[in-house]
Amino acid sequence: MPADPGAVTxxxxxxxxxxxxxxxxxxxxxxxxxxxxxxxxxxxxxxSHGDWSTNAALVSAKAAGMVPRDIAELIAAGLxxxxxxxxxxxxxxxxxxxxxxxARDVVTDVVTRIREDGERFGAGEPTGRRVQxxxxxxxxxxxxxxxxxxxxxxxxxxxxxxxxxGDQVQREFYVxxxxxxxxxxxxxxxxxxxxxxxxxxxxxEDGYRGAYxxxxxxxxxxxxxxxxxxxxATEREAHFKEQAYTAVLEHLKRVLHxxxxxxxxxxxxxxxxxxxxxxxxxxxxxLGRLREAGYLYEHEGALWFRSTDFGDDKDRVLKKADGSYxxxxxxxxxxxxxxxRGFDLVIDIWGADHHGYVKxxxxxxxxxxHPGKLEVIIGQLVNxxxxxxxxxxxxxxxxxxxxxDLLDEVGADAARYFFLRRxxxxxxxxxxxxxxxxxxxxxxxxxxxxxARICSILRKAAGADTADESVDVAAISASIAADSSALALLxxxxxxxxxxxxxxxxxxxxxxxxxxxxxxxQRAPHKLTTYAEELASAxxxxxxxxxxxxxxxxxxxARLALADASRVVLAxxxxxLGVGAPQRM
RNA sequence: GCCCUCUUAGCUCAGGGGAUAGAGCGUCUGCCUCCGGAGCAGAAGGUCGUAGGUUCGAAUCCUACAGAGGGCGCCA
Numbered sequence: 001m002p003a004d005p006g007a008v009t010x011x012x013x014x015x016x017x018x019x020x021x022x023x024x025x026x027x028x029x030x031x032x033x034x035x036x037x038x039x040x041x042x043x044x045x046x047x048s049h050g051d052w053s054t055n056a057a058l059v060s061a062k063a064a065g066m067v068p069r070d071i072a073e074l075i076a077a078g079l080x081x082x083x084x085x086x087x088x089x090x091x092x093x094x095x096x097x098x099x100x101x102x103a104r105d106v107v108t109d110v111v112t113r114i115r116e117d118g119e120r121f122g123a124g125e126p127t128g129r130r131v132q133x134x135x136x137x138x139x140x141x142x143x144x145x146x147x148x149x150x151x152x153x154x155x156x157x158x159x160x161x162x163x164x165x166g167d168q169v170q171r172e173f174y175v176x177x178x179x180x181x182x183x184x185x186x187x188x189x190x191x192x193x194x195x196x197x198x199x200x201x202x203x204x205e206d207g208y209r210g211a212y213x214x215x216x217x218x219x220x221x222x223x224x225x226x227x228x229x230x231x232x233a234t235e236r237e238a239h240f241k242e243q244a245y246t247a248v249l250e251h252l253k254r255v256l257h258x259x260x261x262x263x264x265x266x267x268x269x270x271x272x273x274x275x276x277x278x279x280x281x282x283x284x285x286x287l288g289r290l291r292e293a294g295y296l297y298e299h300e301g302a303l304w305f306r307s308t309d310f311g312d313d314k315d316r317v318l319k320k321a322d323g324s325y326x327x328x329x330x331x332x333x334x335x336x337x338x339x340x341r342g343f344d345l346v347i348d349i350w351g352a353d354h355h356g357y358v359k360x361x362x363x364x365x366x367x368x369x370h371p372g373k374l375e376v377i378i379g380q381l382v383n384x385x386x387x388x389x390x391x392x393x394x395x396x397x398x399x400x401x402x403x404x405d406l407l408d409e410v411g412a413d414a415a416r417y418f419f420l421r422r423x424x425x426x427x428x429x430x431x432x433x434x435x436x437x438x439x440x441x442x443x444x445x446x447x448x449x450x451x452a453r454i455c456s457i458l459r460k461a462a463g464a465d466t467a468d469e470s471v472d473v474a475a476i477s478a479s480i481a482a483d484s485s486a487l488a489l490l491x492x493x494x495x496x497x498x499x500x501x502x503x504x505x506x507x508x509x510x511x512x513x514x515x516x517x518x519x520x521x522q523r524a525p526h527k528l529t530t531y532a533e534e535l536a537s538a539x540x541x542x543x544x545x546x547x548x549x550x551x552x553x554x555x556x557x558a559r560l561a562l563a564d565a566s567r568v569v570l571a572x573x574x575x576x577l578g579v580g581a582p583q584r585m
Numbered sequence: 586g587c588c589c590u591c592u593u594a595g596c597u598c599a600g601g602g603g604a605u606a607g608a609g610c611g612u613c614u615g616c617c618u619c620c621g622g623a624g625c626a627g628a629a630g631g632u633c634g635u636a637g638g639u640u641c642g643a644a645u646c647c648u649a650c651a652g653a654g655g656g657c658g659c660c661a
Contacts, residue, residue, distance in 0.1 A: 040602085042603085045607085046604075055603065058641070059641090061641065062640095062641065068641075093604075094603085094604045095604075095641080095642075096641090097604065179661055300659085301659085303659095313587075313588070313657075314657090317658090319659085320659040321659060324659090326658095326660085326661090327660075327661050352656085353655070353656075354656085355588095355589060355590080355655070355656060356588075356656035356657050359588085380590080421598085422597095422598075423598090426590090426591075426598080427591090429597070431597095434610095438623065439623060441609080441623095443609070445623055446609090446623070448623090449621080450623095453623090453624085457620050457621085459620095460620050466620075466621070467621085497626095530600090530608085533609080534608085541624095544625045545625085547619075548620060584621095
């Protein structure tokens with residue numbers, strides 16, 4: 001077994017070695033089993049149980065007809081032999097767990113690896129898989145609400161995590177620029193425009209009443225004067241629709257960019273309604289595929305998709321009796337287009353209010369010949385609190401805190417961090433006052449503070465002003481040389497607070513790759529906020545118990561290297577969340 | 586009525602079938618001549634919604650029930 005502390009590979013290697021050991025015991029007639037069971041290898045929660053633990057003996061007990069601890073003795077003896085030089089101890093504990101304690105040079109080697117790998121630490125090999133993540137996709141008729149902000153943070157972070165795991169990821173925003181909401185939007189702007197021109201108009205009953213509508217109308221008035229007031233309504237509204245639409249789209253792009261979210265593709269729904277060279281629209285072509293596959297039928301003048309063939313509750317209408325298409329029909333064409341573009345996996349992030357739509361969309365994707373290649377993530381909503389009161393998020397009333405307001409109020413880092421801190425299927429109760437607070441109550445500052453503190457130490461070690469941001473931390477990092485004999489000083493006196501703090505930090509650092517791998521597999525950025533807080537905590541403990549900039553050059557370089565490795569991993573974890581890692585606060 | 590999600594400490598929430606269920610906040614007690622106290626150490630606080638089941642082992646998987654939220658249109 002190579003002395004490679006990378007968590008993922010250690011687990012895999014250890015699993016293989018254990019399985020080999022059991023194989024040998026079976027071949028030698030010591031274990032009455034047909035074949036080795038599937039064993040789990042995990043990091044014990046309690047550090048006194050060692051670095052790794054396996055349930056191999058427990059899962060073998062029944063089939064072998066033996067007492068778990070007797071089997072554990074056999075396996076442990078084999079492991080001691082096979083892991084000589086890598087494992088310091090192999091022990092049996094509890095009902096029959098086998099605990100492996102790694103040799104200390106294997107443990108400390110993670111520092112060297114992190115500092116060599118830098119940002120690549122914990123990254124997966126390229127998978128060759130092409131993944132599309134579609135998210136936000138807010139209607140371009142007004143500002144984003146805070147729920148959109150959460151989904152923006154979520155989609156972007158998932159994209160970053162998947163990229164780190166080795167996938168090729170594209171971020172896409174679907175622009176619903178073809179529906180009746182666009183007409184309502186246009187007539188709303190038109191009404192405000194006429195008001196501004198002093199005309200007596202009745203505001204559309206279902207119109208958008210937000211103040212931004214009047215702002216857009218004012219912009220048009222400023223730029224083009226009141227010449228549209230006497231034009232036919234249809235002509236005026238057609239013109240205003242494009243003006244207002246462009247303004248809102250630019251606004252959306254600006255706000256998203258301001259929080260570090262940039263899309264690769266803005267896909268316009270309108271293109272699905274345009275006729276191509278074959279004289280057909282994308283919607284017609286998409287439906288044509290379903291027809292050829294035999295999933296469409298006519299009933300009461302409408303065209304239906306037999307989605308029940310794929311587990312949906314009922315069949316769905318694609319073309320209404322009046323000849324117009326449903327929104328679902330456009331969505332089918334849109335998804336057909338995604339797969340035509342060659343994605344191996346499409347991830348859609350929708351708000352919780354759309355979850356009833358998942359089955360039919362999955363059914364459509366399967367009917368198009370891509371079963372299992374769509375994954376819909378349902379993002380729960382955000383409850384915004386202000387002075388203990390729930391703030392409403394209605395576009396109609398116009399009384400709402402927009403996502404842009406929230407960003408201005410708390411900043412992009414705090415907003416993203418708070419959105420990502422909860423698991424996706426849990427609603428977020430967003431407390432504006434807490435997110436603004438620059439105190440220990442605020443977890444994002446706790447983590448960022450640890451990073452800034454490390455940068456300060458590095459500057460101190462280099463003899464620079466600890467708060468001077470112009471000092472190049474990367475250069476200082478590169479100047480720190482800690483060979484394996486120096487690193488051996490870390491955790492050299494087990495049982496002392498200093499060594500325990502060092503070992504705790506080393507253990508936490510070593511766990512990063514598997515946390516990222518898990519976050520990628522589960523599309524769960526919140527695993528990284530939890531990890532970042534644990535790593536920051538481990539670092540603060542280390543800092544409290546271990547003076548870094550000490551006289552002894554070997555110990556000093558070892559602790560500096562450990563602090564530096566912590567800096568690298570903290571920055572990486574925050575980076576995958578899209579949150580900044582400031583060098584000074 | 587049917588479907589989805591949720592229910593873990595006073596509050597907000599983590600928890601990949603494993604060992605004594607964790608963190609932050611809040612409450613209580615300590616730690617600054619010393620690298621950033623935006624920090625650290627400790628105490629108290631739990632029938633993991635209820636009842637069954639599967640398993641050597643269940644907060645975790647299955648079923649039923651209770652409670653909370655959301656979704657169920659030839660709307661978008």
